[in-house]
Amino acid sequence: MTGRAVTSLTNPTVKAVRALHQRRERRQSGLFLVEGLRSVSEALELGEAPKILLYGERAATHPRLLAAAERADEALMVTDAILAKVSRRDNPQTVIGVFAQKTTSLSKLDPTLSPLWIGLEAVRDPGNLGAVLRTADAVGAGGVMLIGECCDPFSVEAVRATMGSIFATPLIETSLDAFLSWRRAWPGTVAAARLQASDDYLAAPYQAPTLILMGNEQAGLSEAAAKACDVAVRIPMLGRADSLNLAVATGILAYAVRARLEGR
Ligand SMILES: C[S@@+](CC[C@H](N)C(=O)[O-])C[C@H]1O[C@@H](n2cnc3c(N)ncnc32)[C@H](O)[C@@H]1O
Incomplete structure (x- = not known):
């Protein structure tokens, strides 16, 4: 060569x-x-x-x-x-x-293939998106749903942040409307990650398969997406910061939900 x-x-x-x-x-x-x-x-x-x-x-x-x-x-x-x-x-x-590029559609997704799935609504930062894909791979999630107008998962910045996990994590792209109607047949829990939620993320009930829904970096989850969830959970903010970075919140929640589903 x-x-x-x-x-x-x-x-x-x-x-x-x-x-x-x-x-x-x-x-x-x-x-x-x-x-x-x-x-x-x-x-x-x-x-x-x-x-x-x-x-x-x-x-x-x-x-x-x-x-x-x-x-x-x-x-x-x-x-x-x-x-x-x-x-x-x-x-x-x-x-x-x-x-x-490889993506899947909602119609081809089998929720029972994994106990844990991750949904991102209107994610804007490619670094966050890439870090979530890497986290999804690490935690053994079934895939990551990109809901609504999201940044491009195949941009150089996003792919860099995945550190190779772009190939290991199935990606599903969907509009919010399509997601909302498809979600009705979800067999387990859909959990919204929200700062306004009253349930602590460690105490909330989760049933497999659990789909955790994460909101946009600025606006959080839309009301429509939040309303479609079975439970809304919050990670306690114990210092002066008013929220966690999206990818960090996803990592904390994904591992906690996985442990809860496995009875750990
Ligand atoms: C940077 S935060 C968005 C902050 C936004 N100002 C809001 O009001 O939601 C991005 C996303 O990360 C998740 N998140 C961040 N901190 C969280 C926390 N303490 N508890 C639950 N979810 C959190 C939520 O899904 C949130 O929509």
Whole structure:
């Protein structure tokens, strides 16, 4: 996998990969960028092959790079300067992969596949979204539902924050209306995470499968979404902060619910 590295930003493959920083381009192509050999290897382990692989000379003989390049539709060695431009970082990863986006619809989701699911309403911060996907993977959640107008889970920032869990966590995209009507058939508990709730998150009743619904960073959960829940729970705020960061609240609640469902 050695030879002359591509040095030109006008190379058509390099141009196509760079364009994936734009949401419009990601939507049209159905592709997204993944940085780092660790995340690319994670994808391969889960059966996803890269469409394109850009790599620097330092990675060219790495066994995991060779395995990824073999499965890629196109693999191209590029200079560090190109990697920096493509990733928009001074200190870029030595491997960048392009993969197909994968999401599921509500109609294909089987709630009984996992005791725990996570829903995010109108999440705006890609870092939060990525951190929630990573947490969902870590806690063994069945998947993450993106409800309403959310930021793009396939943006470079969101994917970076997942640390490879973008491939391990099923993603479901839905409008609020579709979610509200589909939710009526949910076989377990739907729990709203709300600052205004009176039930403590450690004391509330949860039945598997439990779907925890988290609100937007500024506005919290909408009234419509909150009304559709069986229970509303609050994590006590014991200092001066008036709320937790969305991803942190998701992590605390997800692990607590999982433990409660398992009788721990
Ligand atoms: C940054 S908070 C939103 C704060 C917003 N001002 C509000 O009134 O909800 C983002 C989301 O994290 C969850 N959250 C944050 N802190 C929480 C807490 N102490 N108890 C329950 N949920 C919390 C809620 O789902 C909330 O909608």
